[in-house]
Amino acid sequence: MKNLSLLFVLAVILCGSACETDFQLEGEWEDIPVVYAFLSEQDTAYYVRVEKAFLQPGGDATQLAQIPDSIYYGVDDVVVALERVTNGQKYTLQRVDGRTEGYPREEGNFANEPNYLYKLPRSVTRLRGGDQFRIIVDRGGQTAPAIAESTIIDSIEVAGLPFSGQLGWGEYARDGKIEWRYYGPGARVFDLRVKFRYRETDPANPAIRIDKEVTWVLNKSVERVTDQVSTQVYRFPSEAFYQFIGSTLEPLNTGTRKFDAVVIEVTAAGPEIEDYLRIAGANIGITSSQAIPLYTNVTGGVGVVSSRYKSVSAELSLDGRSRDSLFNGSYTKLLNFVP
Structure with missing residues (x-):
C-alpha cells in the first residue's frame, strides 16, 4: 500500500x-x-x-x-x-x-x-x-x-502533543512520532503530513519577510492497527525531518530565514x-x-x-535542541535559518 x-x-x-x-x-x-x-x-x-x-x-x-x-x-x-x-x-x-x-x-x-x-x-x-x-x-x-x-x-484527532507545545525532534539518533486517536470503527487508513512554516527575506525588499510553507509527506497510507477505540503511533527518525528540509529548500543568495511553526495533519479514510x-x-x-x-x-x-476525516494540530514550536539542529545541523546549516 x-x-x-x-x-x-x-x-x-x-x-x-x-x-x-x-x-x-x-x-x-x-x-x-x-x-x-x-x-x-x-x-x-x-x-x-x-x-x-x-x-x-x-x-x-x-x-x-x-x-x-x-x-x-x-x-x-x-x-x-x-x-x-x-x-x-x-x-x-x-x-x-x-x-x-x-x-x-x-x-x-x-x-x-x-x-x-x-x-x-x-x-x-x-x-x-x-x-x-x-x-x-x-x-x-x-x-x-x-x-x-x-x-x-467518526472523528479522529491528533494526540500526544507536548504540553509545552514544543516538539523534541532535535536528536538525529532518536525517533520522532505522530500520534492520533480514532473514536469509531470506520477510519481504516491514514495519511500523515507535517507542514513546516517559515519566513524568508524578500529579495526585492530586505525589510520584509515572506511567509512560506513546505509539506513533508511522512506516509500516504498507514493502516489501522486495532478495531478498538485507540491511539495509534507512527514513529520516524528525527533525522529525516531535517533531511526533508535540507533537500527541499535552496540556500539563499542574500537574507535569512526564520522558523515559525510546525503543523501536523492526519487524514483518515473509510x-x-x-x-x-x-x-x-x-x-x-x-x-x-x-x-x-x-x-x-x-x-x-x-x-x-x-x-474521510481530517485532523489538524495547532501550530507547534521546536524545543531548543531542535532549533539548534535546524540552525546548525549538517542538513540545514547552509539554509540561513537564524534565531
Whole structure:
C-alpha cells in the first residue's frame, strides 16, 4: 500500500485524475456511470463526481476525452441523489461547475472545462459520524441506477502533543512520532503530513519577510492497527525531518530565514479506500502481473464512494535542541535559518 496515496483518491474526485482512464472501454456501445464521492461530516457541502465511461468501436480515446459531452451526462440525462439509509430520506444534488466552487480540474487527458460535480449543501441535511448513506445515479427509462453505499466515519484527532507545545525532534539518533486517536470503527487508513512554516527575506525588499510553507509527506497510507477505540503511533527518525528540509529548500543568495511553526495533519479514510489501496497494492512489485485489478463499490457502474476525516494540530514550536539542529545541523546549516 505504501506506493499509493489516500489523498490521490480525493484528487480524483474533485480535481479529476488520469485514474479514470481505467474505465475507458472499447467494444459495443455501453453507458457506464463512473461515480466518486469522499464525504465527511466536516464538509460544508457534499460533492459527487459522476461521469460516463465508454468508447465507441474504433474511436480515439484521447480525442474523446477532450470533448466534455463525451465524459459528462447532459443536465437532464441523469439525476444524482443522496439517500439516508436509516430513514430513506432522499436529496437531489445540483450540478455545478467545480471551477466556481474552488475545485478546478487538473490539466491532463480529460477536458478540464467545465469540471462538473454534483453538490448538496450541508444546510439541506447534515451527515454525522456513523450515518449510513447511499449515492444513487438514475439515468431514467428502463436503465437500472448505479448505487453505492458507505458510512460517514467518526472523528479522529491528533494526540500526544507536548504540553509545552514544543516538539523534541532535535536528536538525529532518536525517533520522532505522530500520534492520533480514532473514536469509531470506520477510519481504516491514514495519511500523515507535517507542514513546516517559515519566513524568508524578500529579495526585492530586505525589510520584509515572506511567509512560506513546505509539506513533508511522512506516509500516504498507514493502516489501522486495532478495531478498538485507540491511539495509534507512527514513529520516524528525527533525522529525516531535517533531511526533508535540507533537500527541499535552496540556500539563499542574500537574507535569512526564520522558523515559525510546525503543523501536523492526519487524514483518515473509510474501509472502501483501504480495500482500493490493498487490492491495487497487492499486484504491484517484481512478482506481480503488473495488471492492477479494478476495485469498485458501485453497483451498476464503477468508482469508489467512501468517507474521510481530517485532523489538524495547532501550530507547534521546536524545543531548543531542535532549533539548534535546524540552525546548525549538517542538513540545514547552509539554509540561513537564524534565531
